[in-house]
Each structure stands twice: as C-alpha cells, then as structure tokens.
Amino acid sequence: MYRYDEFDAAFVKERTAQFSDQVARRLTGELNEDQFRPLRLMNGLYLQLHAYMLRIAVPYGTMNSKQMHMLAHIARTYDRGYGHFTTRQNIQFNWPKLRDIPKILEDLASVEMHAIQTSGNCIRNITTDQFAGATADEIIDPRPVAEILRQWSSLHPEFSYLPRKFKIAMTGSPTDRAAIRFHDIGLQATTSALGEIGWQVWVGGGLGRTPMIGKMISGFVPHEHLLAYLESILRVYNRYGRRDNKYKARIKILVHEEGIDSIRQQVDEEFAQVKGGVLHLPQDELDRIGKYFVEPAYELVNETRVDVAREKILNPLYGRWLEHNLHGHRQPGYVSVTISLKPIGGAPGDATDAQIDVVADLAERYSHDELRVTHEQNLVLPHVKITDLPAVYARLVEHGLAEGNAGQITDMICCPGLDFCALANARSIPLAQEISRKFGSPERQAEIGDLKIKISGCINACGHHHVAHIGILGVEKKGTELYQITVGGDATEQAAIGDILGHGFIAEDVPAAIERLVDAYIARRQSPSEPFIDAFRRIGKEPFKEALYGNA
Template identity: 80%
Template sequence: MYRYDEFDAAFVAGRTAQFADQVKRRLSGELTEDQFRPLRLMNGLYLQLHAYMLRIAVPYGTMNSRQMRKLAHIARTYDRGYGHFTTRQNIQFNWPKLKDIPVILEELASVEMHAIQTSGNCIRNVTTDQFAGAAADEIIDPRPIAEILRQWSSLHPEFSYLPRKFKIAITGSPNDRAAIRFHDIGLQAAVNGAGEIGWEVWVGGGLGRTPMIAKLINSFVPNEHLLAYLESIMRVYNRYGRRDNKYKARIKILVHEEGLESIKGQVEAEFAEVRGGVLTLPQEELDRITAYFAPPDFADRSSDKIDIAYQSIIDPAYGRWLDNNLFPHKQSGYASVTVSLKPVGGAPGDATDTQIDVVADLAERYSYDELRVTHEQNLVLPHVAVADLRAVYDLLVANGLAEGNNNQITDMICCPGLDFCALANARSIPIAQEISKTFAAPERQKDIGDLKIKISGCINACGHHHVGHIGILGVEKKGGELYQITLGGDATEQAAVGKIIGPGFEADAVPGAIEKLVDFYIANRTSAEEPFLAAYRRLGEAPFKEALYGAA
C-alpha cells in the first residue's frame, strides 16, 4: 500500500491546522455559515438535513487495518457508532459535532487519511475496481496509476475551481467493475499491437439529471503520456465548461453539445503542446509508486481447493456465501471475499463501529493487512487463503456480516435519501429495506440470480439508479413521495442507461411493483441461466411494462 511521503504529511498537517482555525472562527461567530461554507466543503464537511456530515477519502478504495480501526474509533467516539460507505469508495459520518471536526481530522492524519477533495468543484477521489491487484482477469493493477492521479490532482492550481465536480474511474480489467463509462473520465487498461500496456480514455460520462455514456476519445495512451493527455482534457473542460448554469456545467454536456470530434481536436492540440514536457511520467517514478503496491508474499496454497457444491449441501448458508461472495484470485489457492453491508432490513452501506473493527481484524489476520471499499457499498478482503475461508465466515456470522447476497437482488446500492440529505426529494433507505425483506428468502434470491437494484432519492442519482437493471428514483409530487422505475441500466463495459417505463408508485407499492417485474422475468426467461438483464434485452420494454401496469 502507498505510504505518505514528506510532502503528503506536511500537506495534510497544514490543511488540518488551517481548517481548525476556520472552525474556531465559525464557532465564535466570526464567520457566518455562508462564509464558512466554501471553507468546509474544501475539507469534506457538508451540512445535511439534521447535522454536519464528514466525508473521508479512501483513495482507490484501499485501506489497511490501522486505518480501518481509526474509522471505528471515530464512529464510536465522535459519531453515533456507525459509518456509511459510499459509491465513491469513501466513508461518511452523519452526526459529528462541528467542534470535534479538527480533532477528527488530526486523528485521520495520524493514519495517513484526510477529507480533502471529497467535496467541491475539484477532481474528486479516484475510484477503481475493488479487486484491483488481485483479480484473475486483470491486465494490470490500476492502483499505481490511481495514486499518481491522486498526487497530480491534489490542490492542482488550475483545477481547484472547476465548473463542476470532476470524477475519474480506472480499471485494469477488460471486465469493467468500476463503471468507468459513467465518469467524467474513465480509464481502461489496453494492450497495443506491440504488446505494450496503456489506457483507453473515455470522456463525458455521468449520471444525475442528464445521464450519458462516455465516449472513447483515445484508444491507447501510454503511461508516460497519460498525465499530459488528462491535463489536456482538463484544460479544455476548464476553459469551455459552463459556469453560468450548474446543471450544464459537467464535461458530459460539453462533449454532447460540441461533439466528440471537436473536443478531441482541441484536446489533441493541447496535448501536442505539453507532450514530452514536465508532465511526462518517468518509468522510474512509475516503478517507485508501483513498488508500494507489490503483491503480498503469498504462501504456497496451490493445492488447497474448496468444493462449493458439497459445502452447500452440508451447510447451505455457508455454501451460499461461498457461491456468491468469492471472486477468482490470480494466485492459486486464494480468493477475494466480499463482505456484504446489505443485511436483510438494513441500511445499505452502513457498518457499526464493532463491525468496522471486526473487518480490520480479519484484514490483518487473513488478508495480508489489506481491505477495500467497493463502489457498490460493500467491503472486500482481497487476499484470503481458501483454507481460511471457514474461519473468516464464522467471524462474519458472529458479527452480522455474513449475508451471502453479493450481486443478488438484496445487494442494492442506495443513497441516504431524505432521511439525511438536504437535496433529496424522497426517502431511499426505507424502500431498500422493504425490498430486501420482500426478497429475503435465500432460495428465492438464488432463483432470481444476478439482478442489480439501485435506488436514488433525487435526480442527482447518488444511488446510481440510471444503471440499475431495475432502477428506482424518488421524486416529489404534490408534497408527497413518488417512485419512478427504470429498466435496462448497466454499469459494465456493455453500458446502458435505464428507461423510465411508466408512472411512479407510492412508497408502499414499490416492493409489489418489483415483485411483478421479477415474476414476469422468471416466467419468461429461456432458462434459469438467463439473467434478468439479458431477458430484458431479448424481450424488450413493452412486455415488462404490460406486466407492471396491465394492457393499455
């Protein structure tokens, strides 16, 4: 894992001290809330419906046990005993007191963490595939490049006040698990004709009120020129991005209105000027950063195997967990384990201080002191020996973390919604809780198979509803809450934006509406192996709409 260098430590310490003085002046009344707002946002501090909320950065979703335990300590000491893991692989604390924020930031700095650039019109936390560095299908570990992008973007003088927030995602696999086509810039590992590894660059993706799929602007950029190329994109966006209308300020609007070829031409012109200059990434610097992400010194476990079918017979709950929550590891005899934060009836993404401590202990003991936050609001132990899976599972069971539902219907993405967020129009968490209760039976979830539900409490789409196989959007109508349903979204390399299929539903009718869609799918799939999304694409929207609303 990356360790702070002298610059990082001084940078974070200086910002922490600066913000402590700003908080002191706010508490004394020397600063009004309006004056304080831009200062707190630069330090990840939001004002939500009921309290301040602190968003802490987890660069590329990677942490060690020491950092995880610090998060548990903060939850226990300064909040209400839990934290909320987000779709940007960060963690939020919903109830900190303003007077405690400087102390929290000092505690975070002691374990090489901070809250900088988790808010505001800047380049936000760079996200990656949660199995980066471990996945069997990976071309290259993207985290060294993600770390270099973090260093390049932190307090970049030209990009600290962009037209709007800017999000970058990167994956080292041909199978996109980082939703790169729904980011302002998406990077996907690629191999050219000479066998060299570089990056496809996608630009202009995003969700929100105007969802768009990114367009391929360059099919191969080598490592040495990647910073120069991304800086060229940022300069074009910073120059022409709308500042008069925040709803049209994202780069996706610029690409859409100007056209990809026009934007590409301007980017290439910028790139021609800076290529080969100070933004060239030296191989020795890439090697230095890459060394921080060297794989663990794995013990030889190549002879260890596990018979999931047999385990499913003798212990169905354990077998289900093995079947759903393991991901193939590049090292024989190991697996990556998803720790579900989606218990039946729970708030997706929430973990108690005790649970956070437990996952830290598991990472230290069984995963070479490494863990990940996923953009789907779960946690991952990336390097678990097959022989240790039962021990890990038993400890998860004892702490309410052993739900074997990864990628199943109860494994929902869900924003905080109107229970917390000042921007929301409707509640999200209660909807997710009721849906998970409706489909709680493990046998039913297995029969349904791979089905992703994503829920947002407003058009800002923090719950990624646009890319849910079934998406749910809460809207306000005549002072009440109404929920629109979309179908056909996909965040993978086969990217698609879901389509609203009809009128919205009252909150108590949403679980029943989902049941109708699921029942229709099961009745009309070609076999149990045909997943929901494939069936939807084969059958089209009309029969699903009729199943939900009746014949026109």
C-alpha cells in the same frame, strides 16, 4: 499498499492546519457562509438535514487495518456508533459536531487519512476496481497509476474551482467493476497494437439528472503521457465548461453540446503543447510507486479449489456465501472475499463501529492487512487463503456480516435519502429495507440470480438508479413521495441507461411492482442461467411495461 513518506505526512498536516484556520475564521465571522461553503466542501464537510456530515477519503477504496480501526474509533467517539460506506468508495459520518472536526482530522492524519477533495468542484477521490491487484482477469494493477493521479490532483491550483465536481474512475481489467463509463473521465487499461500497456480514455459519462454514457476520446494513451493528457482535458473543461447553470456544468454537457470530435480536437491541441513537459511520467517513478503495491508474500497452498456444491449440502448458508461472495484471485489458493453490508432489512452500506473493527481484524489476520471499499457499498478482503475461509466466515456470522448476497437482488446500492440528505425528495433506505425483506429468502434470491437494484432518493442519482437492472428514483409530486421505476441499465462495459417505463408508484406499492418485474423476467427467460439483463436485452422493455402497468 501506498505508505506515506514525510512529504505526504507533511502535506496532510499542513492541509489539516489550513482547514482548522478556515473553520476558525468562519467562527469569527471573517468568512461568511458563502465564502466558507466551498472551503468546507473541499474538505468533505457538508451541512445536511440534521447535522454536519463528514466524508472521508479512501483513496481508490484501499485501506489497511489500522486505518479501518481508526474509522471505528471515529464512529464510536464522535458519531453515533456507525459509518456509511459510499458509492465513491469513501465513508461518511452523519452526526459529527463542527467543534470535533479538527480533532477528527488529526486522528485521521495519524493513520495517513484525510477528507481532502471528497466534495467541492474539484477532482474527487479516484475510484477503481475493488479487486485491483488481486483479480485474475487484470491487464495491469491500476493502483500505482491511481496513486499518481491522487497526488497530481491533490490541491491542484488550476483545477480547484472547476465548473462542477469531477470524478475519475479506472479499471485495469476488461471487466468493468468501476462503472468507468459513468464518470467524467473513465480509464480502461488496454494493450496497443505494439503490445504496450496504456489507457483507453472515456470522457463525459455521468448520472444525475442528465445521465450520459462516456465517449471514447482516446483509444490509447501511454502511461508516460497520461498526466499530460488528463491535464489537457481538465484545462479544456475548466475554460469552456458551462458555468451559467449548475445543472449543465458537468463535462458531460460540454461533450454532449460541442460533440466528442470537437472536444477531442481541443484536447489534442492542448495535449500537443503539454506533452513531454513537466508532467511526463518517468518509468522509474511509476516503478517506485509500483513497489508499494507489490504482491504480498503469498503462501503456496495445496488447496486451490472451493467445492461450493459440497459446502452447500453441508451448510447451505455457508455454501451460498461461497457461491456469491468470492471472486477469483490471480494467486492459486487465494480468493477475494466480499463482505456484504446489505443484511436483509438493513440500511445498505452502513456498518457499526464493532463491525468495522471486526473487518479490520480480519484484514490484518487473513488478508495481508488489506481491505477495500466497493462502489456497490460493500467491503472486500482482497487476499484470503482458501483454507482460511471457514474461519473468516465464522467471524462474519458472529457480527452479522455473513450475508451471502453479493450481486443478488438484495445487494442494492442505495443513497441516504430523505432521512439524512438535504437534497432528497424521497426516502430510499426504508424502501430498500422493504425490498430486501420481500426478497430476503435465500431460495428466492437463488431463483432470481444476478439482478442489481439501485435506489436514489432524488434526481441527483447518488444511488446510481440509471445504471441498475431495475432502478428506483424517488421524486416528489404535489407533496407526495413517488417512485419511478427504470429497467435495463448497466454500469459495466456494456454500459446502458435504464428506461423509465411509466408513472411512479407510492412507496407501499413499490415492492409489489418490483416483484411483478421479477416474475415477468422469470416467466420469459430462456433458462435459469439467462440473467435478468440478458433477458431484457433479448425481449425489450414491453413485457416489463406490461408487467408494471397492465395491458393498457
């Protein structure tokens, strides 16, 4: 993975000093809160319901064990012994004190980490496939380009005060695990007719109160022109994106209102001017950055298969974990392991300091010192030898991290909700915990199969409910927390936004309503191998509406 050189280290050091100076000026009153807010946000510092929240960047979701240990240290020393992994592949701490922030940033800098641009109306952390560089189904490893984009977007002077936040996601695999069509810019690796590898560029996707599926703005941009092309999009957005209404300020609205053809033309005109200039990415630079991401020294292993059926008989829980939490690796004898942060009845995405330390240890010992954060709020050990799986599993079991539910109904994305967030209308974590308990039994989950539930505590949709197979949105109506249910969303390359089926439910009634949807699916599926989303596409929403509201 990428390692800082002197330049990177000096940059983070200067940025930390700059932010400390800004905090000091806020404390003396030289900056008022209005003047300070965007500055602290640009360094990941939010003021939440009860306390400050610090969001730490995990560039494209990749960390080493030393960095992970530091997160455990921060959780232990400055917070309440846990951290929360986010859908942006970052981690946030909900209880730091303002006076500790400079110290935390110094600690982070010592392991090449920071909180730069984890909030604010700027280009946010670049996210990507959690299996990047490991998965068998990849056209290219997106991480070198992600690192170059991280550098290009860090404290970009022209794009630090955009109309609104700006998120870029990319995938090197045709199977989209990074939800690229729901980002301001989505990058999909692709091969041109001439066999050259480059990027398909999608623009104007997003969730929030106006969910939009991104539109393809360019079918092919070669590596060398990618920065120039992105700068062109950003410039058009910075100049013409709406600033009159915060809720209409994302690029998705600009694309929607002006039309993709008009935006494409403006971007192309700009690109014609910028192309080939200082942002022309030389191949040797790509190669140089690429060297940081060369494959680790894999061992040649005789055992290249996992006999899940056999293991299921011997140890059903281990067998279930193998069945769901492994992902195919490009290197024979290796797999990528998903560590679920969704224990039955737990708060999705939370991990204690002890758990964070354990995962760091496992990464160091069994995964070439690498780990990943997924946008579905789990962790991944990307390069684990098949022969090491029993040992890894045993450690995970000891620390409550061995839930074999990746991709199952209890592997939910969930925002912090009203328990933490100042924006939320409704609680989401307690509801996730209820649903998790209701469907907690392994047999029930096995019966249901792949089904993604995602919960947002408000219209801002941090819990990605729009793209859930079954989405839950907390709203407030006349002082009551209500939950609307959507069906049929999909975050992958078959991108779809879920439909709202009818009126909302009070919290106590939601788990039962979900169960009715699940039963309706099981009753109508062609076979146990037809997943929920496929069945939904085949039979439409009516049967589900009926399941929820009866035959009205």
